Amino acid sequence: MRPVVEIAPGAWFVQRDWLSCNHFIAKLPQLTLIDTGYKDDLQETIAVLRSFDVEPADVDLIVNTHCHCDHAGSNRYFIEQSGCDVWMHEEEKRRIDTRDDIATWWRFHDTWADFFKVDKGLRENDEIRFGSLVLQVIYAPGHSRGLMILYAKDLKALFSSDAIWQGDMGVINPIVEGEDALDRAVETVERIEKLNLEVIYPGHGPIIHKPKPVIDRLLRKLERYYQDESMMHMDHMKKMIAYYVLTQGRVKEDGYYDYLLRSVWFPRMVDRYFDGRYESTYQAVIDGSLRSKMIVRDNGYLYGAGKI
Ligand SMILES: [Zn+2]
Incomplete structure (x- = not known):
């Protein structure tokens, strides 16, 4: 069962399993x-829509919180089916418009999506x-330079995408998103704290019903990153490995190290943060991921192990 919440008449939040992101669907x-989810999870995304009596050809508009492939990976399919428009923050639009497969993280992390046309760039x-x-x-930059979150002031509700999840947030990637x-x-989290x-309806994982302690906990985690930045980079690498293993179903250990050496992200991160x-x-990274039960x-x- 996918948890579904009707947020307003004709508008729902749908929680999904990893890898794909959660959704918001509105009819009027x-x-x-x-957000459209990871392209390999397309059939599941279509099943989500059909549970609301919606066919792919009915979609009029896609709004993306950012351009990562677990959020925008099925955009191309829906555009082909329905001719729908796509909106996202203008910073993120620029990355798609210029076909930048590093800034979108697709080539950087070997997690691919198809490029598509963005019809409108949004702003604060x-x-x-x-x-x-x-x-x-x-x-809401940080996880991605063009990340946007969506605030429903009247409902005191926030669609936070990867800026905050229950107990965590999306990885922080200074090589692509900038040293800051x-x-x-x-x-971004401090701004969320003031709302x-x-x-909070996050981009992944369960709904956050008591935001205050969750926000405080995330701020403390980010504070620890300032004290020891290698924790942040290790967390990033563990999540990328867990992500890759989930995309593949399973990964043969023999040969995986050589695969990582040929990837874009692993040598760049190790050169920059772990002295090569x-x-x-x-x-x-492997031992840490096994210990924290992200992989088996x-x-x-x-x-x-079912989550990132
Ligand atoms: Zn993301």
Whole structure:
């Protein structure tokens, strides 16, 4: 069962399992889907829509919180089926418009999506209206330079995408998002802290009903990153490995290290943050991921454990 909450008449939040993101679906005034999920999970995304009596050809508008492939990966399919428009923050639009497969993280992390046309770039304080429900755009850089979150002031509700989850947030990637990515992420969480909020609908994982302690906990985690930045980079690498293993179903350990050496992200991160110590860093990442039960080892293979 997918948890579903009707947020306003004709507007729902749908929680999904990893890898794909959670969704927001609204029927009025036009059929709108916020984030389309990972492209390999397309059939599941279509099943989500059909549970609301919506066919892919009915979609009028896609709004993306950002351009990562677990949020925008099925955009191309829906555009082909329905000719729908796509809106996202203008910073993120620029990355798609220029076909930048590093800034979108697709080539950087070997997590691919198809490029598509973005019809409108949004900015801070733009509003998206669904009948009586008004979502206000808040620019929320950090995890991604063009991340936006959506605030329903009247409902004291926030669609937080990857800016905050229950107990965590999306990874912080200074190589792609700029050296100030951690500063931007902290500013974003501090802005969230100042909003009048009763509930947060995150981009992944369960609904946050008591935002205050969750926000405080995340701020403390980010503070620890300032004290020891290697924690942040290790967390990033563990999540990327868990993500890859989930995308593949299982990964044969023999040969995986060589695959990582040929990737874009692993050598760049190890060169920058771990003095080029590839093999020992690989061991530390795998051991850490096994210890924190993000992945499981069995008979020469690594398996995902269901979450990032
Ligand atoms: Zn993301």
